[in-house]
Amino acid sequence: MLNNFLMFYAPFIVLIGSLVLAFVVAPKDDAVRRQIDEEE
Amino acid sequence: MSLEIIGITVLWTFLFGYILIGAIDFGAGFFNAYSLLTGKKHILTNIIQRYLSPVWEVTNVFLVFFFVGIIGFFPKTAFYYGTTLLVPVSIGIILLAIRGSYYAFETYGSRGHKGYSFMYGLSGLLLPASLSIVLTISEGGFVEMVDGNPVLDYWLLFTSPLTWSIVVLSIAATLYISAVFLTWYANKARYFEAANLLRKYALIWALPTIITAGGIIFELRRHNPEHYANIQNFWPMFLISFIMFIGTVWLLWIRRNYGLAFILLAGQFIFAFFGYGASHYPYLLYPYLTIYDSFTNPAMAISLIVVFIMGLGLLIPSLYLLMRLFLFDKDYVRGKSKHHA
Amino acid sequence: MGNEEAVFFSRVLTETTLSFHIIYATIGVGVPLMIMIAQWVGIKKNDEHYILLARRWARGFIITVAVGVVTGTAIGLQLSLLWPNFMELAGNVIALPLFMETFAFFFEAIFLGIYLYTWDRFENQKKHLLLLIPVAIGASFSAVFITMVNAFMNAPRGFDIVNGELININPLVAMFNPAMPTKVAHVVVTAYMTAAFVLAAIAAFRLLKGSNHEYHKKALYLTMKIGLIFAIATAVIGDFSGKYLAEYQPEKLAAAEWHFETEGNAPLIMYGVLDDGEVKYAIKIPYALSILAHSIPSAEVIGLDQFPEDEIPPLYIHYLFDIMVTIGVWMVLLAAVFWIGTKRRWKMVTTRWFRWLIVLGGPLSIIAIEAGWWLAEVGRQPWVLRKIMRTQDAATTSGHVDTMLVLFCLLYLILGIGSVVILRRMFRKNPVEQEIEDRNMEKGGDML
Known part of the structure; x- marks a missing residue:
């Protein structure tokens, strides 16, 4: 049961999950803005 | 209508699409290179680039669609044509690769680079010639079965007048189609100098096109009497095609209504191409392969047709959008907007 | 011929x-x-x-x-x-x-x-x-x-x-x-990962070659973050692929892992060389193969002993597996350090040598893709269509x-x-x- 889930459904869940996460994380650029400011 | 007929009609239509827009595309590349060579760059390059830029990738898809579709609908063609066409189609692929990539290199990488322009102009002209060999082979007589495997007789193929007439026709027709289309397009864009030059090219290439086309039918009488006899049955289609050809040349000659001239040209090729295709029926490869004995199973055929219909539902609106934004947008055609990435 | x-x-x-x-x-x-x-x-x-x-x-x-x-x-x-x-x-x-x-x-x-x-x-x-x-x-x-x-x-x-x-x-x-599910997901997610790391390599390279513009810094941070997410997803889906292989193509898994005898508590062999059928200089991670194959440390994993000689893929695919996995893990680490380092203001992540490592990550990701595809294709041999058609029977006679x-x-x-x-x-x-x-x-x- 679990194995079937991991083989057939989980791959797509992980794929779509990572896509969503990429869009969530992408705009968070405070760290690099601070880095840029500090260097100036 | 049987599934076999639906399948081959769809594929033949897409092949026609490739031949028509491919010819415009390849001819345009050649005229562009030729204008660089003869110092007429300033007249032609602009208008040619404007047409080609957004559509070149789409052209290629028509070809991919055709060969993927034929494997799907008629899997046995993979065995017969796959084995025999290794050399001619490989050469075609190489030309196509050079044509496609060097076009992109020149257009997006280094505008006006002469070497790249010649590369894609020339390879684009040779490409129809090399792909047209497939049509020649389909007439039969060049493939023999040895130990159950089809083998192509290169000597016979390359010494046959039929081969060379088809090669000449493919090149002449490419330049003719392209010149007629671009005459209309340049005229629409109000590049009158370019339109005049292209009109001249169109008139020059009209004659070789019609002579070789007629010559091929004549040669078939000797090469493939069965096909020749079949062609006779479809004479009205070829007659209509010829009348349309006269119409195009007439309109170009009196410099009137280039749009209608192009429509007549498309009609000319539609009638000739489908007349030829219908007379070829039922053979895919004389005398070994017909559309019936090579056809796929009904389950696959029906699912391919369903996917095809759904796919068209997606494609037709998208193609419409593409045409509206570029081909038929006044500002774009006249070069008033610069929105390239 | x-x-x-x-x-x-x-x-x-x-x-x-x-x-x-x-x-x-x-x-x-x-x-x-x-x-x-x-x-x-x-x-x-x-x-x-x-x-x-x-x-x-x-x-x-x-x-x-x-x-x-x-x-x-x-x-x-x-x-x-x-x-x-x-x-x-x-x-x-x-x-x-x-x-x-x-x-x-x-x-x-x-x-x-x-x-x-x-x-x-x-x-x-x-x-x-x-x-x-x-x-x-x-x-x-x-x-x-x-x-x-x-x-x-x-x-x-x-x-x-x-x-x-x-x-x-x-x-x-x-x-x-x-x-289909494991393969499709793996191919798509690695494409995202590789694209991100290749673009990151370009940004890092511009920073190394004299430009100090914030444009490149933003690009680098963005691509490394995205690369990290997809690299982790790649590893997770890779684990699912192991489970698929264990059940449906055990000979491919066994050949890639040099798993000769069918046994439980199977260790995962990383690196090493094969000398006369003897594995030398390898790192053995206990139970890891059983976990990869069945999620259970004691589970039995089918070995190469269960297959006729002429249905076993070439054993060199183990090296391809090593290359793919090593690069994958390395990129996860590199991207994670970069991300945490940027947030925590570690000086290390803006040094020249660290940026060179990021530049190197671009070609490395592509090598991982190549190794992965060679593993997939060679690992299916001698079949072109598993158990149905052998590669040698499929080829042209031209x-x-x-x-x-x-x-x-x-x-x-x-x-x-x-x-x-x-x-x-x-x-x-x-x-x-x-x-x-x-x-x-x-x-x-x-x-x-």
């Missing part, structure tokens, strides 16, 4: 074409997503740098797409030219996703043309971004459909062969074969494959060098500083 030779050269030519095409194909699948993310962030944060990033990536993307399209056409035709017997069977059973792929490609091609020529044509940037969605979807679904065909070669389903006749054909069952091989090698050389030269020239001639300045001038002009 004997048929053995034809088989050999057909294999070499297919491998050459695929190895070359996969570089451009991977970039072609991954980069549209990156462009989309960058443009979206740019619109959302009203930051010109991200929008310019999207625009410059799009410009470079055209060149790679062109080469990807023509080499993709090449492999599409070569399948029929070199493997006519295989394609005859495949045409009957798995033609559906191949056909769908042309539609995905069509869709992508049309909207890419539109997207490229409509920069700044719309008042509202969001409308322009919308045009990119079909491009990204088309690109990803091309990969999905074509990988379905490859999955089918590993786990053929949806038909029966009775007396040499194909019967009971079900195209949908063939498409949704057991290998006698000119060797000549074609030479011609195609020349072609790929020309295309490879050409695309690199063009890409360099494109960005050299128009550095980002210049472009930002030009754009500001234009804007200033508008205001007057």
Whole structure:
């Protein structure tokens, strides 16, 4: 049961999950803005 | 209508699409290179680039669609044509690769680079010639079965007048189609100098096109009497095609209504191409392969047709959008907007 | 030329074409997503740098797409030219996703043309971004459909062969074969990962070569973050692939892991060399193979002893597995350190040597992709269609494959060098500083 889930459904869940996460994380650029400011 | 007929009609239509827009595309590349060579760059390059830029990738898809579709609908063609066409189609692929990539290199990488322009102009002209060999082979007589495997007789193929007439026709027709289309397009864009030059090219290439086309039918009488006899049955289609050809040349000659001239040209090729295709029926490869004995199973055929219909539902609106934004947008055609990435 | 030779050269030519095409194909699948993310962030944060990033990536993307399209056409035709017997069977059973792929490609091609020529044509940037969605979807679904065909070669389903006749054909069952989910997800997610790391490498390289513009820093941070997410997803899906293999293609897993005897509590062998059937210098991770295969440390994993000699893939695929996994893990670590380091203000992540490591990560990711595909393809041998058709029976009988091989090698050389030269020239001639300045001038002009 679990194995079937991991083989057939989980791959797509992980794929779509990572896509969503990429869009969530992408705009968070405070760290690099601070880095840029500090260097100036 | 049987599934076999639906399948081959769809594929033949897409092949026609490739031949028509491919010819415009390849001819345009050649005229562009030729204008660089003869110092007429300033007249032609602009208008040619404007047409080609957004559509070149789409052209290629028509070809991919055709060969993927034929494997799907008629899997046995993979065995017969796959084995025999290794050399001619490989050469075609190489030309196509050079044509496609060097076009992109020149257009997006280094505008006006002469070497790249010649590369894609020339390879684009040779490409129809090399792909047209497939049509020649389909007439039969060049493939023999040895130990159950089809083998192509290169000597016979390359010494046959039929081969060379088809090669000449493919090149002449490419330049003719392209010149007629671009005459209309340049005229629409109000590049009158370019339109005049292209009109001249169109008139020059009209004659070789019609002579070789007629010559091929004549040669078939000797090469493939069965096909020749079949062609006779479809004479009205070829007659209509010829009348349309006269119409195009007439309109170009009196410099009137280039749009209608192009429509007549498309009609000319539609009638000739489908007349030829219908007379070829039922053979895919004389005398070994017909559309019936090579056809796929009904389950696959029906699912391919369903996917095809759904796919068209997606494609037709998208193609419409593409045409509206570029081909038929006044500002774009006249070069008033610069929105390239 | 004997048929053995034809088989050999057909294999070499297919491998050459695929190895070359996969570089451009991977970039072609991954980069549209990156462009989309960058443009979206740019619109959302009203930051010109991200929008310019999207625009410059799009410009470079055209060149790679062109080469990807023509080499993709090449492999599409070569399948029929070199493997006519295989394609005859495949045409009957798995033609559906191949056909769908042309539609995905069509869709992508049309909207890419539109997207490229409509920069700044719309008042509202969001409308322009919308045009990119079909491009990204088309690109990803091309990969999905074509990988379905490859999955089918590993786990053929949806038909029966009775007396040499194909019967009971079900195209949908063939498409949704057991290998499909793990394979499709793995291929798509690694394409995203590789695209992100290749773009990160470019940004890091510009920073190393004198430019200190914030544009590159934003690009680097964005791509490394995205790369990290997809690299982790890759590893997770890779683990699922192990479970699939253990159940459906145990010989492939066993050969890749040098797992000779069927046993429980199986350790995972990393690295090492094979000396007369003896594994030397390897690192053995206890229970790891059992966990990879069945999620249970004590589970029994089928070894190579269960298979006849002539159905075992070449054992060198273990090295390919090592390369793929090592690079994958390395990239996760590198990207994680960079991300945490940037947040925590570690000096290390802005040093020259660290940036060189990021530059190196670009080519490394591509090597991982290559190793992964070689592992997938060689690991299926001796079958072209597992348990149905052997590779040697699928090849052409034509006698000119060797000549074609030479011609195609020349072609790929020309295309490879050409695309690199063009890409360099494109960005050299128009550095980002210049472009930002030009754009500001234009804007200033508008205001007057």
